[in-house]
Amino acid sequence: MAKKYYITTPIYYPSGNWHIGHCYTTVICDALARYHKQKGEEVFFLTGTDEHGQKVEKEALKRGITPREFIDPLVSELKEMWKLLDVGYDRFIRTTDEDHVRGVQQIYEKLYRSGDIYKSEYEGYYCTPCEAFWTEAQLKEGKCPDCGRDVALQKEESYFFRLSKYAPRILKLYEDNPAFLQPKSRVNEMVNNFLKAGLSDLSVSRTSVKWGVPLPFDQKHTAYVWIDALSNYITALGYGSENDGLYRKFWPADLHLVGKEIVRFHAIIWPAILMALGEPVPQQIYGHGWLLIGGEKLSKSKENARPELTDPYELVKRYGADAVRYYLLREIPFGSDGEYTTERFLLRVNADLANDYGNLVSRTQAMIVQSFGKIPPRGKEEGPDGELIALASSLFERVDADMGALNAPDALAHIFEVIGRANKYIDETTPWLLAKDPAKRDRLGAVLYNLAEVVRIVSLALRPFLTRAPQKALSAFGGGEEVLSPAFGALEEGTPIEKLAPLFPRLDVKKELAEVEKLVAALQKKAAPPAPAKPAEAPKPQISFEEFQKLELKVGEVVACEKVKKSEKLLHETVKLGDKTISVVSGIAKFYTPEEMVGKKVVVVTNLAPAKLCGVLSEGMILCAEDGAGRLSLVSPERAVECGATVR
Numbered sequence: 001m002a003k004k005y006y007i008t009t010p011i012y013y014p015s016g017n018w019h020i021g022h023c024y025t026t027v028i029c030d031a032l033a034r035y036h037k038q039k040g041e042e043v044f045f046l047t048g049t050d051e052h053g054q055k056v057e058k059e060a061l062k063r064g065i066t067p068r069e070f071i072d073p074l075v076s077e078l079k080e081m082w083k084l085l086d087v088g089y090d091r092f093i094r095t096t097d098e099d100h101v102r103g104v105q106q107i108y109e110k111l112y113r114s115g116d117i118y119k120s121e122y123e124g125y126y127c128t129p130c131e132a133f134w135t136e137a138q139l140k141e142g143k144c145p146d147c148g149r150d151v152a153l154q155k156e157e158s159y160f161f162r163l164s165k166y167a168p169r170i171l172k173l174y175e176d177n178p179a180f181l182q183p184k185s186r187v188n189e190m191v192n193n194f195l196k197a198g199l200s201d202l203s204v205s206r207t208s209v210k211w212g213v214p215l216p217f218d219q220k221h222t223a224y225v226w227i228d229a230l231s232n233y234i235t236a237l238g239y240g241s242e243n244d245g246l247y248r249k250f251w252p253a254d255l256h257l258v259g260k261e262i263v264r265f266h267a268i269i270w271p272a273i274l275m276a277l278g279e280p281v282p283q284q285i286y287g288h289g290w291l292l293i294g295g296e297k298l299s300k301s302k303e304n305a306r307p308e309l310t311d312p313y314e315l316v317k318r319y320g321a322d323a324v325r326y327y328l329l330r331e332i333p334f335g336s337d338g339e340y341t342t343e344r345f346l347l348r349v350n351a352d353l354a355n356d357y358g359n360l361v362s363r364t365q366a367m368i369v370q371s372f373g374k375i376p377p378r379g380k381e382e383g384p385d386g387e388l389i390a391l392a393s394s395l396f397e398r399v400d401a402d403m404g405a406l407n408a409p410d411a412l413a414h415i416f417e418v419i420g421r422a423n424k425y426i427d428e429t430t431p432w433l434l435a436k437d438p439a440k441r442d443r444l445g446a447v448l449y450n451l452a453e454v455v456r457i458v459s460l461a462l463r464p465f466l467t468r469a470p471q472k473a474l475s476a477f478g479g480g481e482e483v484l485s486p487a488f489g490a491l492e493e494g495t496p497i498e499k500l501a502p503l504f505p506r507l508d509v510k511k512e513l514a515e516v517e518k519l520v521a522a523l524q525k526k527a528a529p530p531a532p533a534k535p536a537e538a539p540k541p542q543i544s545f546e547e548f549q550k551l552e553l554k555v556g557e558v559v560a561c562e563k564v565k566k567s568e569k570l571l572h573e574t575v576k577l578g579d580k581t582i583s584v585v586s587g588i589a590k591f592y593t594p595e596e597m598v599g600k601k602v603v604v605v606t607n608l609a610p611a612k613l614c615g616v617l618s619e620g621m622i623l624c625a626e627d628g629a630g631r632l633s634l635v636s637p638e639r640a641v642e643c644g645a646t647v648r
């Protein structure tokens, strides 16, 4: 029976603005999947999108559209990106897919019944961009310790998962099975930063987020997005359904490849959930490093001011899928971060693909076509032949060891070692001189045969990494079965051979850099058009009277007001509402001075979840009207009314 191999990428947030950093995890997974397929294994490669949660809900609301209307075009863009990069997944799961939603509900139901999920109340801080909960002690200067952005204080009824119960088993899993979490440094991070201190139970449901999977046993709660998202690895295979053949065949996964910032969710929460379900844990979780720009993680907000071309669509359009894949798979030492520059990209692609590989293929095939028209006889070995043949013959063994360690950069380095040796062999054996001497025709044949075999073997070895050029190089060898043999010498004498157009254009890197800089400037201009007038707001979706009634609006009086330190926009007001006062932070410092505010009667939303803004607690929102130029004006009752009066 064929060995099976189940590999997954994380499922992507439909954030848009896709950049080359986003492609990293998925291109590596694709190369691994292709590698295992080439070895004859039965592979299942899963990717998809993580579509629920507060982030999407808020973005859609901001635009006055439904979450689905917001997400669908972004999902199409992502799929288009994978198509351009020749990413050949077996399933693209969306967490809005019906079978996934049912699967998540099954998981919650099972955990609730077994007592691993219980009802309580959540109070803590939430980072919406990371969709992560934090305690006050975990915050860094009041901000999210992962991304440094603002967090909101939240208090609500919630179901909890008994994560604390599983901490000892997770520690034991790391000890007994060092392969489970790689690279090793991530184990130390997990143990020292989280497990050592013991784990708290995890809030796994929300009442304030509507855009999520409703819990089967309590419909006013939706599933916490990370539990929803992690479950995709098993729901995609039919876990919990009648149709669970794929699950029985492929689970446990051989590899969850993820960026290092989400190792915590995969290496702590996910195995605990699986343990609670009584299912096996994945064989391995690998936390890879990041593509950096200027020393920081490449992300859509940071790339802007630089002349780097980070847009995958443009990169593929200009340099081809092979170039982008090659850069990602070769340049960044596996497990570490790597700085991305367009110059490094161009130099890498030009030196390795155009000069070394492309040149070897076209020189070899052109010389054979010119001198023999087909594959010459192998001839006898002499001079440097033995060394070249030995290196090429043992290539698959080295690549296999590298890929077993998931190390694509080393595998490619080994392939390019053979390519480099073959180019040197051409200089040593000078076939163009041999061709001039009829007495040396046998030797010429032997040299060209060896080169043809090296071209064939390296192209075969490159196939999982580059999807276009190696295939073209291989198809020039007549297309017989022997073309796919890993053995040196499999190519038969007399095999017809075609002359190929150059596989990669040679680039003038300096000229190209200047062109790219212009392109980036044009892209940035397009991305940020001048915005003189505020665009008309899209109408918000209709709400029912019941929904409106959920808002608690009251008249209040500002009894004290001061500027919020370190902020140009914020004022901190103390607002009297009947016999109590609340603390409110508002973004109106540009339009009112603190002195002007004191004594003003205002309308306040008083049942908004409390949040901390620049470290100051805000327990409500003062309503303002905004004019066409973005100026704010307080909304006040027209006649005198007492503080605390209800606005309806």
Ligand code: ME8
Binding pocket: 009, 010, 011, 012, 013, 014, 021, 022, 023, 024, 025, 050, 229, 230, 231, 257, 258, 259, 260, 261, 262, 289, 290, 291, 292, 297, 298, 299
């Ligand atoms: O984290 N360098 O999704 P995501 C390398 N939905 N990799 C990068 C990168 C960079 N500069 N920027 C992003 C999520 N990535 C969750 C996953 S799984 C159950 C839920 C990688 O869209 C990142 O590390 O933020 C991750 O592997 C992938 O892009 C998707 O990230």
